[in-house]
Amino acid sequence: MQLRFIALGMAMSVLLAACQQGGVTSVAKKHPTEQTLTWIHHFDEEGARKWLEMGTQQFTQKNPMYMVTLTGVDGGNYMSLLRTKAISNNMPDIYMIDNLESAEDLIRTGYAMDLTGQPFLSQIDERYLNGVKLADGRIWALPIDVNGAGVIYNKEAFAKAGIQDPPKTWEQFIEACEALRNVGITPIAAGYKDSWTIVWDIAADLLANQHAENVNWFSEIEAGRTTFAEDRIHFKAILKRFGERLKYVSKPFETDWNQAQFLLAEGKAGMIINGTWTVDGVKSKNPASNLGLFAFPYSNDPQDAKFGLKSTGGIVVNPKSPNREVALQLLNLFASKEMGIVFQNNKKALSVIKGLPTDFDPTYVDLDETYIQKGKTYDWSSLPTDFVNQDLQKVFVNALTKFVLDRNHNLESCIQELDQAFDRFRKPYKG
Structure with a gap:
C-alpha cells in the first residue's frame, strides 16, 4: 500500500x-x-x-x-x-x-x-x-525537550555594537541596549502582534523571581490568596524593568513573531527575550545566524543571572x-x-x-559551557507562565498590552487594574 x-x-x-x-x-x-x-x-x-x-x-x-x-x-x-x-x-x-x-x-x-x-x-x-x-x-x-527561558542574541550584532560579553546585570543590560541603538540596531525585537509573545517577554524575569521568592505565586493569585499589589515576587519591579526596556523595542504591535525572528536572524535586532525554541525559529530564517543565549539579568548581582531550564x-x-x-x-x-x-x-x-550528543549546535555548546556545567541554572518545571483560568489569562495579557501602549508605563495603574479585573473572576483577597 x-x-x-x-x-x-x-x-x-x-x-x-x-x-x-x-x-x-x-x-x-x-x-x-x-x-x-x-x-x-x-x-x-x-x-x-x-x-x-x-x-x-x-x-x-x-x-x-x-x-x-x-x-x-x-x-x-x-x-x-x-x-x-x-x-x-x-x-x-x-x-x-x-x-x-x-x-x-x-x-x-x-x-x-x-x-x-x-x-x-x-x-x-x-x-x-x-x-x-x-x-x-x-x-x-x-x-x-529541555526548554529554557532567557535572552537569545545575535553575536554579530553585539560585536558591531562593541559588546564583548553578554550582560550579567540589569545595568549592563541597559548599557547593551544603548550600545546597539547607537549603531543603528534595534536592541530588542518583539512580535506583540502575536499576543502570546507579550507574556513571554516578561517570562524570564517572572520565572526567576517566582523561583527565588514564591513558587506558588500563580496559583495563589488565581485563588485570591494574594494580590498583585501585595507584591510577593516583586511583580512591581518586574513591571518596572519591563517598562524601562520598552523604549528599546521598535514598533512591537506592528511586528509579529515571524517578523521579530527575521530581525534577529538578519542582525537588524540584537536580542529577543523568549524561550530557547527561538533558536530554531531564527535559524530557519537564516541558518548562518550566529546566535548565543544568556540568562535574563533581572538584578545588579551577577550571581542572580541563572538560566531557567525545564x-x-x-x-x-x-x-x-x-x-x-x-x-x-x-x-x-x-x-x-x-x-x-x-x-x-x-x-x-x-x-x-x-x-x-550536546554539540549539535554552537548556541547550545555555549549554554552548556556557560550555565549548565557551572551550575548556573534553575529548574522551572513547576513554575507556570500562564493562568489556568483562561478569563484571568486574557485579563493578564490585556493589562500588559495596555501597559505597553501607555507611554508612561504606569505600573501602579497596571497593578490596580489587574487586581480589580481579577476580583471579578475570583473571591476578593481578605488579607
Missing part, C-alpha cells in the same frame, strides 16, 4: 488556508480498514514541524495501515481550542501540552492517558521526568481514542534515540532522550 501522509499547518499553505476558511480536507482511503490518527500541536518553528513530519512518515512507512494528520494551531489559541474540543468530545488522538499545571482539567476529565510504566519511558533521562508528573507521581506525557509537558495520548494503542506505538518511536537525533538536528533544542 502506498504511503500517505498529511501535514496541516505552516508546512502546507494550501491546507492551512482551507483550515482557516473552515474547510475540511480529506483524502480517500485506499483500504476500507485503514485508520487515521489525528495529532494537534502548536509548533510554529520549521525544525519542530520537520521533526514531527519525519517521525510520522517513518511510522506510516512501517505501519502502512495507518496515516497521521498533523494540525498546527496558533500558540495563543491552543489551549482554548483543546478545551473546546474536550467539551464537544472531539479531542484528537494525540496532542501536545506545555505543562501539566495548565492542563490539569484535561487530565481530570479523562483526556490524558496515564503513561506510568510505559516501556518507552526508560529511554528518557530520569532528570526530565519530574516535569510530566503530578503530586501522585503518575506520568501524563512523553517529554521531548522539561515539562510533551506528547499526550487521548485514552478515549479508539486508536490509543497505535498512538502508544507512535510515542515509542518518538522516544527513540534515532528520533532524538532528528529532533536536535532540526529543532535545535536539547532532547530529553538518553545518550545524545
